[in-house]
Amino acid sequence: MIRFEAVGKRYPGGGEALATLDLDIAAGEFVFLTGPSGAGKSTLLKLVALIERPSRGQVIVNGQNTRKVARRRIPQFRRGLGMVFQDHKLLADRSVFENVALPLLIAGYAERDINRRVRAALDLVGLADKAPRLPLTLSTGEQQRVGIARAVVSKPPLLIADEPTGNLDPALSLEIMRLFERFNELGVTLLIATHDIDLVTQLGHRRVELVSGQLVGDTGLGHGRA
């Protein structure tokens, strides 16, 4: 599902964010990406989402070499993956329903399909009764679940998350991770960057560790698969 081949990333005027990285994540895997701040976790995710392009090497996502995705094809490419952010990135002036509906609207779904799918996604994250609310009237944990509902509403085969539990207490964090595990059971590939080592250890999925842009540990392909 994701393959990094000798990928290096150097930011202009900055140091080496990633140095010659090789990584293979198969479809259906649940992978944690760990490491201290500045290790290159976010950079790796950005390369997957085509927010950044590699300085060297190739990144292949869902069979597509990101090098070959032209700028104007990037929106189409991004519709093929769901993204969850630490700060949710919800639109404050739109209701929970409208936020979750946005990816479907962009992809041009029919109205009744949108209604059905948004209800289902909100149901799945346990927020069916919050549809008409504005995001800022919800708790942080609930806002993150809205973000997750938006990421999965168009049923992408791949979900990436950057510190999705960064702002949550341990109980809520576990709840969010259990939600991710349910998606994984349904066949979604997950790549989650986190520094919450306790949680990672507790859940026992495959763990890829970065330090200073280098791969220093990988519990192995298929480790801890459900």
Added chain:
Amino acid sequence: MAAPERRGGELRRGAPGLLTRVRGYFRLHAQNLLGSLGRLARQPLASLLTVAVIGIAMALPAGLDVLVNNARALSAGWASAVDFSVYLEPGQPLARAETLAAEARGQADIVAVEVISAEEALAQLSRFTGMQAALEALDDNPLPHTLVVRPRPGLSAEAVSRLADGFESLEGIDLVQLDTAWVERFLAIVDIARRASGITLLLLGFAVVVIVGNTIRLDIENRRSEIEVMKLIGGSDGFIRRPFLYGGLWYGVIGGLLAVVFNASALLALAGPVQRLAGLYNADFALQGPGLTGLGVLVGGGALLGWLGAWVATSRHLRDIEPT
């Protein structure tokens, strides 16, 4: 939601078909059209100021155009109202004058021809000028026979002038006097005003594009994070751009409507004095408004300029916003 059929499924499984997407496309347009109007309404003061500036910028050239058109309509009436005098060569008999008059009366563009004989002319002259004594001292009458020709009303100044030239080339005619020089001068001034209104139109049209462009640029700045989110979840450039384009369209349309209101008020304010002035000249003249066409041009032109301004702003600034 994620049904078992999706397990290991391909990327686009469950993606909407072409017809659905086309229908969705038009629904999006409709939603954007109303949505961007709602966005304007949520900042009533800022929107009102922008729209007022656009309205004024559009009302000025449009108002000038109305005035110029009225001046042209007015002067067209004057030009055709001018009679001209045809003087026969001295020594031509009165019979020749009568023949020419009879021929002239047969022309479609001439409604009346009056023959003033040399004797009548002399009598009039002595009656009006008080030079009776001086005139009586003359041995013979120095005045020629004269035709006073009245062209058909509504004839253009050029046609009247051509008509007069036609008399000049006839046998036995000494001079044709057509006093339209002042009308021509007036028309020349009107033409300058017309050109000036064209220049104003260009400049202020450009101003409208700049105003809308700048407003949309600020709007884009204010919604930077929203645009980033849209790009992150796969919003195409067109999708992100559309609400801004409709925003520009609304600015232009409402500005155009406001310009119509401004102009109508100005016409209303001018109608009374113009009526009075026309009354002093015994003229039957009333200011003509721009009419439905003018309204359409203002609103349509506003829409076009607003859309253009938004298009320029989005082309320049949306591309710069990328998620990081």
